Amino acid sequence: MNRVVHPIEVESYRRMRARLDTSHLPPLTRAVVERVVHSAADLDYASDLVMDESSLETAHAALHAGAPVVTDVEMVAAGITRRETVCRLRDAVAGPGLTRSAHAIRLAHEQVGAGALWVIGNAPTALEELLALDVSPSLVIGLPVGFVGAVESKAALRESGLPAVSNVSEKGGSAVASAALNALLYHPVSHSEEKS
Helix, strand or coil: CCCCCCHHHHHHHHHHHHHCCCCCCCHHHHHHHHHHHHHHCCCCHHHHEECCHHHHHHHHHHHHCCCCEEECCHHHHHHCCCCCCECCHHHCCCECCECHHHHHHHHHHHHHCCCCEEEECCCHHHHHHHHHCCCCCCEEEECCCCCCCHHHHHHHHHHHCCCEEEECCCCCCHHHHHHHHHHHHHCCCCHHHHHC
16 A cells, blocks of 8 residues: 655655755665654754664564564654554553653563564653663664653663664654654565565
């Protein structure tokens, strides 16, 4: 099923590309950068995001093969279109040394196991908990926002060696995290992926 792109989005991308040259980027990296920049109207994300094309290729194939998508909060889930997601925040409870967001990640991990795509856009503690668990993700989109813990949790994600999309600054949030996942959802599946 092909996605119908609204004329406003077409014009928005045209204007963005007039101000930001992404033509040198590999296909999936370019898709993620452009969709994140578009979602925030913030050109600085082009130099702030950190990702690896081969990790995106693996994640893209897993996503289109039906791998589960887990989000830290419902706002991230609401931004992900054309795909069901798992968000366990409503079931989670805070405890000593454990935020609700971190508990929700534990609950989701118990539910989905290995191979999921994790989309963290709000809570640095959710990303910290994910890194503390023995997860084997297809991809971690770690873009939590904030002045407390966000930069550090994203640096820890990059240092973990897990396949990831992150950024260096305090910026992030639900809209950009879901945009990064949507970029992979919207990107066409190649014939080699269809055969595997």
